[in-house]
Structures are given as C-alpha cells and as structure tokens.
Amino acid sequence: MDKKKTKNKNHNKKKHSASNQLAKFRGWIQAGATLLTNIHLPNFFKGEIYQGKGKAVCVPGLNCYSCPAASGACPIGSFQAVVGSSKYKFSYYITGFLILLGVLLGRFICGFLCPFGWLQDLLHKVPTKKFSTKKLKPLTYIKYAVLLLAVVLLPVLIVNDLGMGDPYFCKYICPQGVLEGALPLSAVNEGIRSALGKLFSWKLVVLISVVVLSVLFYRPFCKWICPLGAFYALFNKVSLFGMKVDEHKCVSCGKCAKVCKMDVDVTKTPNSTECIRCGKCISACPTNAVSFQYGFGMLGKTVDENAKIENKTTKRTKEDYNGGIIMKFSKLSKILTSSIISFCVGNQPYCLLNIKGQQRRKTIKQIQAFQTLMATEPSRC
DSSP: OHHHHHHHHHHHHHHHHHHHHHHHTHHHHHHHHHHHHTOOTTHHHHTOOOOSGGGGSBOSSOOOTTOTTOOSBOHHHHHHHHHTSSSOSOOHHHHHHHHHHHHHTTTHIIIIIOHHHHHHHHHHTSSSOOOOOGGGGGGGGHHHHHIIIIIIIHHHHSBOTTSOBOOHIIIIIOSHHIIIIIHHHHHHOHHHHHHOOHHHHHHHHHHHHHHHHHHHSSSHHHHHTOHHHHHHHTTTTTOSEEEEEOTTTOOOOOHHHHHOTTOOOTTTOTTOTTOOOOOHHHHHOTTOOEEEEESSTTTTOOHHHHHHHHHHHHHSOHHHHHHHHHHHHHHHHHHHHHHHHHHHHHOGGGOTTOOOHHHHHHHHHHHHHHHHHHHHOGGGO
C-alpha cells in the first residue's frame, strides 16, 4: 500500500509539473502556432495570397484564407463557402474535422492555437485600466446565435438568383479578414486599394472596436462573438483534454477563481464551456490542486463529485470499475466514429474512403448500416 501511495504521489508530481510547464510556455506556443498558421511571410511584401495545396486543409484556429501568409484555410470561411454554394448545402469534411478537434482538445485550441486569440491576449497587456466581464455573462450566448444564424442558416436560406448565399460571418462580422487580408493586401496592391468601399469601412470599424475592447476587457471577441469558439465550447465537457482538481489538496481559497479571466471557477465547473485551458488557475493554486488532464479519468466533475466517485470506486469490484471506464470510452468512441464518418463520406477529395463507382456506394451503405446499428443496438458495437 505504501509503495502504491508513493507511486501515485510521484505520478501526480510529474503530472502537475507537466501542467505547469505547459501553462508557463503558453505564450511561446501561441506564437509558434500563429507562425505555422501563417508561414508564407514573403507574400506580405508581394501582395499575393498563397494558393498551394495547403489551402485544401483547414487550420484549427480562426485565421483568414485571404491572409497572404496563410498556410491553410479557415474552418468557418470554408464551411460558409460550401453551404453558400449552389451545389452543396452542408460540408461533412469540415464538420467532421471540427468535431474531431472538439473531442480531442476542446477550447484548448482557443487558448493555445488560435492566432486571433493570441492577438487579443497581447492587446490586453497594454497598460491601462481593465474591466471585468463577470456581470456580462449573458453576452456569452451571442456567439452561439452567430454560429447558428450567420454561419449555418443565413448562407443556406438567403440566396441569389444563382442559388448562392453570402458568407455572412466572414463578410459582415469577422475582423480577422480585414486585419490579415484587406489591410496588408491593399497596402501593397494599388488595384485592391482602389476597389475598397463601404463594406471595407464597416469591417474596419468592427476591427477597431474589437481592438479597443480587447485592451479594456479580456478576449471580448472569444467570449461574445466567435462562432468557432462556440463550436468547440459544445465539446468542452466531453473533450479528452480537460482540467482536474484534486479534492484532497484543494483548500477552497478561491485564488483560482479570482485569477481566471474567462470568469470560470474551476473547482465548481472544471470543464466549463468558457474555459480555454489557459492554465492561469494552475499557476495560481498554492497547493498544486489544479492540473491539466488528458484521457477519460474524472473529466467534467467538481471537487465534491470527484470525492464521491473516489469513495465509491474503493468499494467497487475491479470489474465494475473497468465497466465504467468502458462505458465512458464507448460514448466518446461513438462521437469520434460519427466525426470520422462525417469527415469521410461527405467530402470526396479528402476522403479516407475515396473509392469510385459501385464499390464506393457499397462502402457508404455499410457505414450507414453501422450508424443504424450503433443507434439501435449499442451493445453490439
């Protein structure tokens, strides 16, 4: 027993050390992710947009396709381009890709991998008076409305004579397009500069507003407007990457809640939809009770719930405990399977099952049969 306790203590120390290191180097990780997402830097001076094979792949964060340096496509822009076309009304590839990222990482992408999120972090470092957003929590629901209306419904429902819909979010709301696309391109390209009109003026006002708000409030665009953050937030509670609070170490001092700029109390809602896994609560905890966790463990549980589960599992048999883990794995595997099926079936150029003709139709029927079996008889899957 003593050996087991010592082993568990050493494991927890290593785990917390890794969590601390990840949180410590977050800024460098954000800078690296932004550079990789925008690797074609010489294009800024040429006034050209990279149009190579990399643009066929979506990046995880919000990064405009029109940015001269962009190495990949923005998932929101790509989704709108597909659903707004006259030929397609839904993008299985992009939806499957985002579901997969949501299950694997959740809003960790917002906290570590999103270029526009990093920009807001840098802007908030400008020395001036800061304002809390705790009393503005109802505004966090706006981003879900933006996701549903501006990204999904309007491009499908409001179309022109050719049956094509506008990319409403990219066209009227997203400030990243002006920052990364319009401004650098117009600076070196006279033709683009002369074509700028009222829409550019409107988007410039949106960008300036977001910049000013980002100096005063922490990540206002992420909290209130971003549809990509809204989508990843839907998976925060089931994401494999999450937060864990050790109830034996937690002394309820409240320091983690005070330091959180996303207005989350990690002891009550460790995997809140607003948590971007920034790790500030890990650094602030005086007893090392808070840490990152990757896997099935006790994700989404509060301190009190973790204590109850731990007490129960000591009384269970090994078979019962393993059965619970298998059930959790089963639920997540179904989500992963559905995302992979969406990824594969819906978009032939990137399809893992890119089979032609009769054989492809047969394969799709087999996948659909498997989906039906999962829904009706999960015990057999």
